[in-house]
Amino acid sequence: MLARLGREVAGRAGIARFERLIGDLPAQEGSEVVWSVRGETDAHGQRFLRVDVKASPVLMCQRCMQPFVFPVKVDSRLQLVASEADLDPEGGLDDDEAPERILGSQRFDVLELVEDEIILALPYVPKHDVCPSLPAALDADSDTGRPSPFSVLSQLKKN
Template sequence: MGVETQYVDTYELTRLGQEVHGQAPIARFERLTEDLPQQLDTMVSWSLRGMQDTTGRHFLRVHVKASPTLECQRCLKPFQWPVDSTNRLQVVKSQAALEDEDVLDAESDDIIERIVGSQRLDVLELVEDEIILGLPYVPKHDVCPSLPEPLAQEPDADPGRPSPFAALGQLKKD
């Protein structure tokens, strides 16, 4: 079921096993884009599926696809960072349940992340959180397309130049 609204009832979604999905322009996500370079006019796709396990716990499976523009910290050029994230969140009924002892996911041995359920959950805020969590701490190209020549060379790339530590080695021998 497609949905135009950005709010969902997590209790109903998980109880009925429903799915909602949609798209939004990346510019809509102000917390994400406020410290990033100018964004291309791209869309963020998302889906949210409710489910229950055999013990009656309620979960949301969040899937997000986006390509925010980041600035490479090596060459300072903008580049697209693909985010394709799927996360499973346990829906709990209270803040106190969030603070209960961590539970491991039987499928992956990861700690199950939890959110407090709501009759009016802001889906786009949840999607924005997932994108932000998918960004690298220090964004950089795998191989920068336009590094200045001195940075492109390896530090000891000049075989004719002696190591600065060779002179120290001579002093130590004397």
């Protein structure tokens, strides 16, 4: 009904409400998730949901093992389909431009959809851009002063 009537629902929820999201994350300090879901119908009668989400979960950096806030901003368009057979794209080929498809229903949990979108937006290996506590010796840009063991290969390439 949301998509058919072009309605919008929006709200705020504490990040602690999203149990699947925070299950394996460090302690979350009262962060809020701001979300909106708007229904749309195109000229061909296809129905869509536009999902906008802003959140700031605390993740654990996999490089320095320190917690950090990871800002998440999601703006996705999901196509609603009537049956599970319609979930697969025509011809079995994935089109990068085509929206993701989800099974539409008269009733579904909007917050569960919001939680799914946040989970999908999280990095597989979370890490700081620059770790504040990483020793300089482990810095990726540090130069050890030794010649590269591969510099010999460049000489062979010239011959």
